[in-house]
Amino acid sequence: MQKCNFLFFFTVPIILFTINSFSSTSKKKIIFTHSINNNFSLIDPPSITAVGNQTYCSQTNVKIVTDVNITYDATESTTSSVSIQISSGYIQGQDILKLSNNYLSSNTTITESFNATEGKLTLTATTGNLPYEDFVTAIKEVEFYNSSASPSGTRNFSISIGKGQLSYLPRNGHYYEYVPDLGINWTAAKNAAATRTYYFLQGYLATLTAADEAQLAGAQAPGAGWIGGSDIETEGVWKWVTGPEAGTIFWRGEGNGTATAPFNYANWNAPNEPNDSGDNEDYAHITSPAVGNPGTWNDLPLGGNPITTANGNYYPRGYIVEYGGMPGDPELQLSASTSLTMLEIKTTTAATACENSSVTLKATASAGTINWYDTATGGNLLATGNSFTTPSLSSTTSYYVQADDCESTRVRVIATIYKLPTLNITNTTIPICESEKATLTATTDVGTINWYVSSTDNIILSSGNQFTTPALTQNTTYYAEAINNGCSTSIRTAVNIIVNPKPNVSDQTVILCKGFDTELDAGLSGMTYLWSTGATSQKITVNTAGTYTVNVTNEYNCSKEKKIIVTEHNLPEIDRIDVNETTVVIYLKKEETYFEYSIDGINYQSSNVFFNAPNGLQTAYVREINSCGQDSENFIVLIVPKFFTPNNDSFNDLWEINELIYYPKSSLSVFDRFGKLIAILNAKNTSWDGTYHKLMLPASDYWYILKIDDSGTEKRGHFSLKR
Template identity: 25%
Template sequence: MKKTFCLIFAAVLSLLSMTAISQNLTTEGPFCRQLVGSGIYAVRMSIEVTEDGYLRISLTRAYSENIQAKPSFDFDREWKILNPTSSQPAGMLVKSGMAGVIVSDLENGQSITITKDHELLRGAWTKNGYMTLLEIPYKIGTNISTLTSNYLPSFPFDHDKMQCSSVSAIITSETDLLSLCVGSEVTLNAEGFDGNGNFVWERSDSPDGPWEEIPGQNASSIKIVSKNGNEYFKVSQNGTESEPFMLTSVPCCQYTDEERKLWSEDFGTVPKGTRECCDYVKNHACSRTPSTEIPDGQFAVVSNSDDALDLDGTIYNWARNKTDHTGNPDGGFLVVNIGQPVLFYEQEIERDFCENQWYHLSIFACNISQSSGHQAAEFRFEVATADGQVLAEGETGPLQDWEMENWTNYGISFNSGNYNKFIIRLYSVGGAVNGNDVAIDDMSISVCSPQINLYADIDAGLTDATVDCGSDLTLSITGSDEYLHSIYSNPYVLWQKSTDEGATWTSMEGSGIMVSEMTVTKDDPSVTDYYRAILAGSRELAEEAAATGTLSSDCEVFSISNMVRVDCQRVCKVTISASDETPCEGEEITLTASPGSFDSYDWTGPGVSGNGNSQTVIVNEETTYKVSANGPGCITEESSITITPVKKPAGTELTATANEICSGESVTLAATASNADKYELFANGISISYQEENEWQISPLDGENTYKVIAYNQSCAGETDEVKITVHSPIEIGLQTESLTVCKGAEAELAATVIAGEPTRYFWNGEEGPNPHVFTADHDMTVEVFAENDFCKSEPVTASITVQEPVKITLPAIDDICQGESISITAVIDGSHDGITWYESDGNGDFVQIPGENGTTLETTPQRNGDVEYRISVTTAECPETGATTGVYVHEPIGIALSDSNPTVCEGSEATLAVSTITGNPTRYFWNGTEASDTYTFTASNDMTIEVYSENDFCKSEPATASITVQKPVNVTLPELDDICFGDEINIAADINGDYDDIVWTVSTNGNDFSTITGENGDRLSVTPLQTGKAEYGIEVSSRICGTASDFATLNVNEAPEILQIADNAASEGFVSLVIGNGTPPYSVFLNGQSYGTNTNPGGLQPNTHYNVEISDANGCLAYGEFQTPGMPIDIPLFFSPNGDGINDVWKVDNLETYPGAAIEIYDRFGRKLCTLNANDDGWNGTYNGHDMPMDDYWYIISIPEENRRLSGHFTLKR
């Protein structure tokens, strides 16, 4: 994969013109230098700006000792620019006046320059000003090709500084795919490094690191195996380092479920001698005229290669008389005479794709031209989303199947994510050269599943096995665990066994999640056993796949392995094996004679008993055991085995250099034992060492420690010994305070606290003394203390002592305020202090602390009225507290309320508002800004707002407002109603004007009293009358402010007809008899929408047909019914003879066409499905995949969904 080359002209494109310029530069060097391409295509590009603001581009042949080709650049051709967010290419033509700039044989180090008179006509840009793809035409010999995004890396551009990064050192690979298959081998190349010395390659899971060096890789090219997800690589040499290079790998499909194909494009049916077009081909014209060559840059869909050229005088050496890849003589396939390397096929696909499902895109392709003197066709293909995300990308490489001799299948896997619409695109890689002519057939997308392989001997790669009867065999499945877990969260493996060549299968015990091996025993030589494994996302899904061969859900996948055959042969031979041939002396071992299928076994040796095929014995010295076996017609020779036990070590002793230490100190342990080759050391029951050396340097844990040693001889444990080591806790102390402030001359106390250990002595400033320690301070000082016992001594800790003096305070007097107003009190303090606390009186003679106030100035708002006092208290660490007090009188605030804040009145009426006092003592009232009394009378004609507030000499209330709502009188009108049929719904819309609170609907039927219709309180009434005749509907609209209004409407309800009887016996004879009542005659009859006039006995009915009946009376009222006519019996032939004599040449079921949904499946005796037929097919001609089937019995299954029937049986093919 390579980065896309992004050449940024956005900042300077507008500066280019046809005017002649000088070649003086504004910069000391190029503002951008970039390595373009790799390998034989590598050149260096420099972009410079001239002093009058024009652009100059220089291309220099990059130096490489491995490069042999000499490409030349033809700048009279287009530099093509493609934007990946759009399928439309743009172009940029570089030319000098009327003549092109042709440069040939560009040597290493030689350069050419494109100046401003080489006009740049057009370009394409991304949103951030990047040119997204640049293609530079080049020539090698006589072949002309193009440097494209396959070879061009990207680089950024800084518009402000007119600079881009000088990234000349890059990583390239031999593939330009956006995603690879997990496990792909990829070669990475270091390009653009000018220095000497070894390369350093590094890998990371993130472009930002951390980076891990790849060991043993110091060449300019390395090979790696790709892993799942994104990987990042970088390389450096002598201080020059590349940008991170990304590889993306995905799990690739290994098995495609052809039964669940979601989409396919087979290019239809094309009669021989004709051509068709295809709307999905891009950037190529359709060549419609048969018997002519398809020119360069054109295409056609044909069914035979002869129709793609002029057979009488063709200039093409193309394939003759070739069909599509299935051999269908009328099957269409696409032929493209590829022109420039561009997008040549694009098709959008929308299906019910499952979320986060893996799918496989399949494409068949081949060369249509001959190999001699022609370039092989080659194209790249991708699956993308509508929003531009490329999900997967693949490439064919040069196609090697010339003249359509063989079709090759290519494909890629992709994950659907949460998309259900995808775009398939094909891009040509080669240019318009001699050759590069491609044929494409049958593209499809199918559900993707992992392939699993079952082996009887996985090491030898054998799928079948013949073993000795009575012996065990381990079966193994293989598959990529990483891939399997990307498909299944918990892969379930269902193991199955068959003894009838796979006709029937039995599930095996031991199946389960990721059970990749199964051990089986083969006893009977007369029966061949067969095994297979089925992999699915759960046990239930695996069992469904085993029973049906598929899954009902398209969003689940499964895999069925190959079938393994296991036979056995009887042998007259017995062998003996031991669970351990060199046990420790005194250990118990098991002896086993194999195979275990003999009738009896004769054992000799100490401790044996019985005649079974296994023995359990205890061995203390070298002993030989023998066994022979007896079975039908067989007495085996004697087999023997010698058991040599290992002598255990003895006399084990463990010693320590000290048994009591202080924490952090170490001791040496030493062990001795006879006949020992290794020692295992345990600390407090946990093994900490297993070694040949017999000494250990250890640092025990605090407290009691038990160390035990076991001596071994050839892994046999001997005697043990142990020692105990006591580790005293280290002493760690602290001080209750590390800094202490006291009043001058006062007595103070310091106390040491024990954090760890058990101290017995304390030393204060070097002298032993008690703990706590009492002292008198008259100046600042430092005290140091440490503690000790007989084993440990603490580190010293210190305390700083600070001496303080008393302070004096003065507070100001405060004027009266209204409650809610704030005051500010500033205290004058003489002397140093540690803290300030402010208090407020609570009205009960006590003071309450004001939280958060600890400065010399108090900003506060009193929360009660009356006299309020404030006190300040100033403290030091040890000196007595000092304080002062001041006060303020707080007047009660005024609070008012209106008698009604939201009154509603009828238009033109008079209303009065009154204000009441809640708190305070108001003396004046203001209504809408005018002073008045505490009541206010008004007449309202429109909605309005009234505001009032009150005040006295100290306080003013918040305003109170009333919103006056004015309602208008109400009136209502109902429309005239048309007649309806009984059972129809009537909708009545009332026309209501004015303001109202409630609506009531009533009804009177056939002159009866009116009753209320419950649940209906809107301006529209939808109701179905329950009686025929006359119905009168009323509405009453009421307002609690302005009264009520009402209106009435009359409705006639006509009686509807009724189908009383449908005579079924008449329906079976091609006609039906209908009995109709009620309604208003005459009646009109309709069957399945066809009119039969007033005939109630219509005839001419079809068999096996469902009929819907509709009856209409004189008032247009309707009645409905239905009936079904019976079908014709089907006739299943018992044999046929496809010998071409015109008699019984095909096997066909008669009268099945009366069941259009019917389907027939035909199987051979092995359960293999040979074909599937529909109801109208011509029958089966006795072939499978184009080959005649032998004379035999064959089985059928007929499904008739119309009658929910399923028929099965067999018939005979005769020849």
């Protein structure tokens, strides 16, 4: 298309508007300027180039370019923003892009914003547009920083100018854009993507055919959404159906399927996707981070999961548009790329030899020249290259390799020189206490020390300068030998362990009667004692319950701790005694398991219930089983009739307690319901006929008070008179 000038005359205010287009031959951007004198002109789109494929030393700030240049049409010399993205190799949480402190301290016209999810730094004019030259200056001040002490791999950077905030992949020259559109179905997303252009690059629903592409347009994208894969044509045969790859099969099967040529790549959310859940999941979608690894894919129905809400993990939120590779696309240079290779020593190969020999050490690096030094920092440069042959060495020597001038990558490579060891043991006789462990110590000028159970046994018990034995109960001998890579000139040295006895004490439980003292005894005389109370005597007196310990030490300085648990027991105290005919229950004010009971003072039992108690005045006894104390109380056992029927039928006509004849001091008073004394029974008069002053009393309940003797012990109850 050639530049065309058209002249029109309108009596209207000047109106300016721009329509973006490209000539297929000149690859120029068309600017339509509408004014009183309408002119249509072609301008060149901006173009950027950058230089700066460099190496990176850990935890340093390195500028991502050594030079950058932007060319542009004079009629469009400004822009509002530029973006720089870590397009491949990005590690979130470690990698950062930022403007240098020097630039920020002296410039206020451009601000920076780093999106950690996308790995993208955006430089934006604080107001309106700024000349491209200002952004060139800023780009030269963009620095990369990695927080790891040992970074690895390569970081590729894409520097993009032009409209929008798209991501650029230098490897294929394509651009990627996430378009948010809540609830959009796959077909609508496919159609919408096809209507989008980027500087007249034709858009299409993204086809992600390699790991770096899936990382940039998936894991580093600002949101999850539809991509251009589908198996709607044949179930289980997944094709890219958009863009230049339309019709290409990339996957066969479900979650256990396989990627196919020519890409041999897919990024399904393993191990279950795709799974065609519901028999209608035929469209590929970037998985929500809440249910899958960032950037991985899931198969969904045309409209996503219709059951979920707008906040659901399977509800469509947008789509990914890819630009580049379509027939008729203009040739643009809106992005440039540089890279940083993380300097690191990849491998090292040590070597060994005997005394007075040289060795050849080897190393490889991720990039740059390998330098060999004699110290971990600083030091002398000894050689360069992947290998280094040492001079003749008489002892083990460490050398250090680093990549280029990056001292933080320096790695030690050891030239091991073996010499005959010398064994030194200070103590060959070691006393210990029984059931304890002994720590045997030896040194050698080189190599290590092996410990054995005999002078000839080949089973190594332990290696090192110290050997801790198991707990021993008898005298034992172990043997030490110094050895250096199989070389040994020493004869095994015996170390004798003498096992001394500990004091023969054992733990004990002592009962303390409440309100009294008790004596605690360590149990052995002629020893040294240390009680938990601070006392140092063999015996101590205590009056408080608790756990007491005493450390007993004998003449071998062997100690053993004895623990004495002092338990306080209460004294028994009878609360009441219930008598139901011949059944007696003794109740205490406080029951304890260590009390026992008796009603004859001879036979004791743990139960407080007695059956078939003898009639008459009895005594209840309760004692503490360790003789801390006892209590007693009298009670009466008499079988009192519950009723009688004084109707002169010669059967049960009298209410009588025949046992009273055995208690000459007994007295039983009978009362009516109003408390009136009706009759008095005793040892000589043991029955009542139901009359008062020879008058028959009515049928009713009557009460009695029984006293066996003058002790004051009473038994009370009631009975019935029936007519």
